Amino acid sequence: MLRRTVRLILSIVMIAAAGVVGTIATAGTAQADSCYTFNRTLSEGMSGADVTQLQIRVAGHVTSGEILAVDGNFGPRTKAAVAKFQSAYGLASDGVAGPNTFSKIYSLQDADCTPIHFTYAELNKCNSTWSGGAVSAATAKENAKRTMWKLEAMRHALGDVSINISSGFRSTSCNSAVGGASNSQHLYGTAADLVGSPSFCRLAQQARTHGFGGILGPGYPGHNDHTHVDGRSSRYWSAPSCGI
Template sequence: MFRRAATLFAALALAVGGLAGAAVTAPATASADSCYTWDRTLQRGASGSDVAQLQIRVAGWVGYGETLAIDGQYGPATEAAVQRFQSGYGLAADGVAGPQTYDRIYALQDADCTPIHFSHSEFNDNCGANNYYGGKVSAGTARENIRRVMWQLEALRHKLGDRPLVVTSGFRSESCNAAVGGSSTSLHMYGRAADLGLASGPTQCQMWSSARSAGFEEILGPGYPNHNDHVHVGNKSTRFWRAPNC
């Protein structure tokens, strides 16, 4: 209701300004959101925490083999990711983040800043502990790392025809990771990985293949040891893609 009212107010301001012959500057965004609200148009050359918030939400809209740095700098890579996001949702793909782009993001996120198709309860089972404690990083850092993974998965889900992606493992404490036989260097202990199970709508090979254009540097699937019942996606600094059966 608030969004609609704000939109009508902006339209009225523009109409009145036109009639009066005075220059009226429209607000950078016509809506407000319970999670996060952008209050200016962003484009190449901009910087700040609002750019970083945007980068988190378009991190899955990169090119093949690319990753997007969450550095608060609106450079060519961010511009390209915004363009792909805009194109993916039928918006004018100009690479400038303005009202239409923000409204699309607002429609995609819940009040806790997670994307609408994913929630913390899917990622923080932690062998039944339902928290982000006991890993290689603080609980707050693990939670933020997972939020980026969620937004990458939201992009992946949309690219795969909006078919459900079922998360079978997210964050793991060190003890949980050991209990399930995870690698001693597992990204799960940092909140930087997720496993997508066989109940997902797309096939394993479809998920593995498309994840290469969703910003993930670690992607493991069918044919890789112990990965025949899921696809593992993760964020790391070096690329490691393996799925011999795909």
């Protein structure tokens, strides 16, 4: 609540400041954001770092089994993901990311670029440095952020219900302590184990349409008490008790 209040105050201040200096938003821009500001309208055929940032935020809005490439190139699949994002939040779904789309993105993210309903602390209950895994600390943390954006899309699709995370990034020692596989996606920061409500099967079923390459749930060995999702590049789904 405090973070949302601070963001609201900052937004009011920025709007007021814009009025003082006579700033008028153009067709390609939206108000500034404390995390990341998009400075141009983005559409199919464009490329750049801003496209990459857009892809991270819409990667959870895809069709069943699809994994959106976060490559900085605005192709047909990115356009479709943007359109699904827009539709999910009641915007005109033309697949072109402009001020209205950016404003909705800004409302969904905190100053550290994580989505408002998830935090780095939730994705890392192992150590505060993000070190000791299979990739650099910076890469693990970035992977966790991308996982959170997919979970944000999934949370919204489930009716804006809370999704609880029991495990995210793990160092090698943390992974060994819980009996994790030696090649676990948790070592890369790409994975999250989901518990609580909705049911494990509901979580596993819903995850199919939010860009997760890995989904493991009830019926898969060691996964009757949670649903595992991860961002591996190839699809591996197994939750036999859930029909997956």
